[in-house]
Amino acid sequence: MKQELRIPQATTKRLPLYYRFLQNLANEGKRRISSQELSEAMKIDSATIRRDFSYFGALGKKGYGYDVLYLLEFFRQTLDQDDSANVALIGVGNLGNAFLKYNFQKNHNTKIVVAFDTKAPLEGHEVNGIPVYHPDRLEEMYVKYNAEMAILTVSSRSAQEVTNRLANINAKGILNFTPVRLNVPETMKVMNIDLSVELEALIYLIRNS
Amino acid sequence: MKQELRIPQATTKRLPLYYRFLQNLANEGKRRISSQELSEAMKIDSATIRRDFSYFGALGKKGYGYDVLYLLEFFRQTLDQDDSANVALIGVGNLGNAFLKYNFQKNHNTKIVVAFDTKAPLEGHEVNGIPVYHPDRLEEMYVKYNAEMAILTVSSRSAQEVTNRLANINAKGILNFTPVRLNVPETMKVMNIDLSVELEALIYLIRNS
Numbered sequence: 061m062k063q064e065l066r067i068p069q070a071t072t073k074r075l076p077l078y079y080r081f082l083q084n085l086a087n088e089g090k091r092r093i094s095s096q097e098l099s100e101a102m103k104i105d106s107a108t109i110r111r112d113f114s115y116f117g118a119l120g121k122k123g124y125g126y127d128v129l130y131l132l133e134f135f136r137q138t139l140d141q142d143d144s145a146n147v148a149l150i151g152v153g154n155l156g157n158a159f160l161k162y163n164f165q166k167n168h169n170t171k172i173v174v175a176f177d178t179k180a181p182l183e184g185h186e187v188n189g190i191p192v193y194h195p196d197r198l199e200e201m202y203v204k205y206n207a208e209m210a211i212l213t214v215s216s217r218s219a220q221e222v223t224n225r226l227a228n229i230n231a232k233g234i235l236n237f238t239p240v241r242l243n244v245p246e247t248m249k250v251m252n253i254d255l256s257v258e259l260e261a262l263i264y265l266i267r268n269s
Numbered sequence: 270m271k272q273e274l275r276i277p278q279a280t281t282k283r284l285p286l287y288y289r290f291l292q293n294l295a296n297e298g299k300r301r302i303s304s305q306e307l308s309e310a311m312k313i314d315s316a317t318i319r320r321d322f323s324y325f326g327a328l329g330k331k332g333y334g335y336d337v338l339y340l341l342e343f344f345r346q347t348l349d350q351d352d353s354a355n356v357a358l359i360g361v362g363n364l365g366n367a368f369l370k371y372n373f374q375k376n377h378n379t380k381i382v383v384a385f386d387t388k389a390p391l392e393g394h395e396v397n398g399i400p401v402y403h404p405d406r407l408e409e410m411y412v413k414y415n416a417e418m419a420i421l422t423v424s425s426r427s428a429q430e431v432t433n434r435l436a437n438i439n440a441k442g443i444l445n446f447t448p449v450r451l452n453v454p455e456t457m458k459v460m461n462i463d464l465s466v467e468l469e470a471l472i473y474l475i476r477n478s
Contacts, residue, residue, distance in 0.1 A: 069474075070279060076469035080448070103450045138473070145472045154367035159464075161363045170468050209471060233475040235468055239289070241312045249474040251467055255368075258460055259379050259444055260285035262418060263354045264347070265278075265458040266442045 071112045077102065078112070079139055082132040094125035144169040148207035150222055151214035152177035152192060155237060159211060160188050174205040195222070199229050209233035209249075216240050280321045286311065287321070288344040294337050303334035353378040357416035359431055360423035361386035361401060364446060368420060369397050383414040404431070408438050418442035418458075425449050 081102055085093060095113075099106035113119045113126075119134065120126040136142070149156055149172045160175055175192040184193040184201075193201050202210070212234050214222055219240040226234065226248075233249040236242055239257075242250055290311055294302060304322075308315035322328045322335075328343065329335040345351070358365055358381045369384055384401040393402040393410075402410050411419070421443050423431055428449040435443065435457075442458040445451055448466075451459055 069470075072473055073466065073470045075473055076466040077463070079469075080466075101450070139469060140472065140476055145468075147468070154370045155364075158363035158367040170465070170472065209475060211468075233471050235471055241310070249471060249478065251471045251474070253462065253464070253467055254286070255462070256379070257282065257285045257289075258462055259354075259356070259420075260288075260348060261278075261282045262442050262444055262458060262460045263349065263379065264281055264284055265460070266418060267349050269458065 067115050071115060074104065074108075074112055075135060075139055077104075078109075079132070079135040079141070082128060082135060085128050086132050091128050092125055093128055095120065098126070141169050144171060145208045146171060146173040146206050148173065148202050148205065148210045149175040149190075150195070150198070150210050150212050152180070152187070153213060153215075156211075156213035157187075159213065160190055160192075172211070173207060174201050176201070198222070198225055202226070202229060202231065207231070209235065211235045211237070212242075213237045276324050280324060283313065283317075283321055284344060284348055286313075287318075288341070288348055288350070291337060291341040291344060295341050300337050301334055302337055304329065307335070350378050353380060354417045355380060355382040355415050357382065357411050357414065357419045358384040358399075359404070359407070359419050359421050361389070361396070362422060362424075365420075365422035366396075368422065369399055369401075381420070382416060383410050385410070407431070407434055411435070411438060411440065416440070418444065420444045420446070421451075422446045 081098070085101075095106040095109050098104075098109055102109070116134070116138070119131060147170055149159055152160060152175055156175070156177070160172065172190055175187065175190055176195045176198055177192055178195055180192040180194050182194045182196060184191050184197075186192065191201075191205075209232055210226055212219060212222065216238050219236070219238040220242060223234065223242045223244060227245050231248065234242065234244070234251070236250055236252045237255070239254050241252070244250055290307070294310075304315040304318050307313075307318055311318070319329075325343070325347070328340060356379055358368055361369060361384055365384070365386070369381065381399055384396065384399055385404045385407055386401055387404055389401040389403050391403045391405060393400050393406075395401065400410075400414075418441055419435055421428060421431065425447050428445070428447040429451060432443065432451045432453060436454050440457065442460075443451065443453070445459050445461045446464070448463050450461070453459055
């Protein structure tokens with residue numbers, strides 16, 4: 061059932077969460093779980109869980125719940141967990157630097173393989189074992205290191221220009237930490253994470269409840 | 270119309286975005302905008318914009334569009350932009366350090382007023398002009414600095430314990446950067462930002478389109 065294109069982004073964002081929880085459950089020896097139990101553990105209401113799962117067909121049985129190992133395998137394949145993703149980090153300021161040091165490879169199938177920063181020398185240098193090049197070599201090195209997507213932690217000023225350059229080499233996706241709403245071709249996916257917006261939304265929630 | 274409690278979280282997260290765009294539009298001298306124009310500028314589909322606005326009553330007129338200054342004032346009041354929020358940062362590792370240096374005060378009505386880190390001395394020291402204390406003094410200093418919410422950038426291991434301590438002093442909200450799903454009392458709001466999850470969701474989008 062190739063229905064992926066119709067899955068809402070909110071559901072997409074929960075898929076890795078489901079996978080992580082199922083891993084924990086499997087590690088604890090749990091073999092069967094109800095949507096109610098899953099709901100309590102994940103703090104997501106059970107109607108949402110059932111709706112999310114329904115996009116992928118019938119994953120559970122009424123009165124039985126979900127088979128943990130079956131679900132785990134299903135999400136592993138769906139999320140392509142066997143095939144790791146090479147990521148380019150563009151902009152090594154405060155936030156970019158935190159990502160370089162943290163990296164994502166520890167627990168996940170994603171890895172920052174190359175970074176770019178205006179302060180780096182043309183010939184490149186290493187930070188935390190990751191090569192950092194001057195943005196003049198963006199296209200060359202993005203392709204050479206086989207990057208599949210970019211984390212964008214540049215200034216607002218250069219966000220769209222860098223995006224255009226990435227679009228020109230058919231980069232497939234951007235995790236955008238700038239407040240700029242990027243113009244991209246339809247073939248390119250963007251996920252926006254705006255930390256100030258998240259903080260302001262939290263303030264709104266606090267003050268209006 | 271006090272309907273705020275029924276507003277979905279996805280809408281809540283867009284409110285600060287609307288506000289920011291309306292500020293830009295007003296600064297450019299724009300006085301009237303259609304939901305279609307707003308949609309193109311913000312990369313949010315116009316049906317979503319109309320539905321979001323509908324939670325707040327009729328903010329536009331059919332065939333006229335929206336009055337920019339009226340909307341701006343409406344969102345300014347709704348988001349309480351005149352009343353700045355004091356934020357405590359808990360955990361000054363790589364990510365926490367990036368937040369300390371960036372701070373949010375530059376463009377927004379939020380400000381990190383105090384931070385906590387296990388490596389800080391009991392008597393505290395300053396980083397980037399912000400006092401950083403040992404977590405032993407969390408409750409004392411959270412109250413003293415009049416913090417309204419906390420940014421949580423501690424290790425997964427200590428996330429729930431710190432949350433319990435915050436709950437005990439009636440902290441109102443947490444912007445949670447740990448992968449832990451926090452148990453909180455109903456009076457406490459949590460917004461989760463899990464960077465690995467966002468990255469994995471982007472990979473999924475890229476590979477399934």
